[in-house]
Amino acid sequence: MEVSLRPVHDSDLPVFYRQMNDPESNRVAAFTSPKAADRDLFTAHWNGLRTSPDVVVRTVLADGDVLGHVSVYGEPGEREVTYWIDRAYWGRGLATAALLGLLAEVPERPLYARAAADNAGSLRVLEKCGFRVTSAERGFAHARGEEIDEAVLVLR
Template sequence: MQLREVRPSDLDAFFAHQQEPEANLMAAYQARNPADRAVFDHHWNSILNDPTVLVRTIEHEGDVVGSILVFDGETPEINFWTSTKYWGKGITTSAVDAFLAEYTKRPLTAHVVQDNLGSIKVLERRGFKTIGTEQIFSNARAEVVTENVMQLD
């Protein structure tokens, strides 16, 4: 596993990852129309051109398997997305470790749906603790879900 800067060609893989129903359910995230490439491109253009965002591609054995980023605002927040093909292989864990070594500003927060046990486990093993909860509407689930607000000090 390696982290590297995002290349324009990575966006095709990120778009394909966004089409994975199981990943959308676990993230509780989904664009209103996840197949709308123009909306996806606009979203990623905003991320890549925002000086307050540090974003990396997660690569494994030459394949783009996901992305990891932090929105470096008043309270920095980490987000990551890994293709379902690579779940359970330790790749996300390695990516989070490498990213946390690169991005050292603390405290750092994360929002994770309560039933996303894989992501919660990754974050807890890195020292994140649940400091609260929030209710959000999930387009992917078409319902309100509860997210753990987690923090690394």
């Protein structure tokens, strides 16, 4: 499958909504937003992302299918990457390809990332893209309803 990135279209939002409300995906990601379950809050959040000059957000496509999204957000010097790929596509290298595409588009460094410490798949994606674990923190994981360990990574 060939991965490509493009700006987010209105028609992507229902797909993202479905993807981001998958219970297993949420459990694995752990640090999710409670806004994702409320359609109105979800839509308002995405409208804000799409119009913010501080956010680069792209839809991830493979062979014409919307797989998810990838983005960079935050203040200069503290910018962070995030991504979400539909669970049906996990384990195929598509998240890595999507993140590498975004990193080519956004050359500023450093960039940061965070992942649940037990999310081996996400940590592997980030490390394949050049991110390195620099510290560990604990934080409340909404999707799990408890505090868990989190890895903090940086790409220099």
